[in-house]
């Protein structure tokens with residue numbers, strides 16, 4: 001018990017250090033030179049999404065895992081837990097990344113699912129913190145699918161380790177760092193492609209769905225990666241997205257305006 005708490009503390013320290021490094025690199029090598037550190041929505045994203053929402057949903061998902069275990073007893077299956085920690089991490093990382101590619105793609109093509117993904121695309125200045133803005137329902141669905149199998153079938157360290165990798169990678173792919181990873185961008189996703197995913201520019205709509213492993217986009221032909229060109233406008237131009245956390249959450253449940261011709265990056269499923 002004590003060792004897992006020490007491990008958790010180590011990982012938290014690593015996440016904070018990672019954030020500091022990315023903030024410093026954003027200052028030194030900015031993708032967009034005009035972007036401010038305290039940009040619109042900074043405090044909302046930091047306080048409500050990063051601190052409060054993550055904590056509350058983390059607790060909810062661990063209670064859910066305990067409840068599922070009392071109903072099913074799945075934690076008695078030890079096959080995955082018996083493997084090396086790195087093997088377990090790779091297994092959960094690859095399988096979840098494949099799932100998230102398809103769910104993410106579906107969210108961009110379904111009018112209903114887009115509603116819970118819209119918050120993530122509402123940030124106008126994409127930076128190290130921007131990835132944290134995701135609707136609570138989107139997080140609840142995705143992180144339950146991600147962490148329930150880990151909590152039930154994996155070693156306790158894996159949930160902590162995977163949470164750390166997610167946090168660091170999420171910061172990295174959104175960061176305002178002018179990364180040129182060359183051929184590595186065929187394998188590993190980074191800001192070069194994910195910033196285009198957030199661009200409010202028509203040619204980039206519905207492209208670059210990958211999160212960690214870039215291969216999915218290349219295999220399934222959803223890449224937008226123009227050479228020598230940078231994304232410059234982000235966010236949602238077709239809706240007046242609220243600024244307050246609670247209004248942002250409620251905004252997902254507004255009435256559908258079927259008679260309005262949408263110019264949003266989502267292709268409706270109707």
Ligand SMILES: [Zn+2]
Nearest residue numbers: 104108117197
């Ligand atoms: Zn998206």
Ligand SMILES: [Zn+2]
Nearest residue numbers: 120131174194
């Ligand atoms: Zn994103």
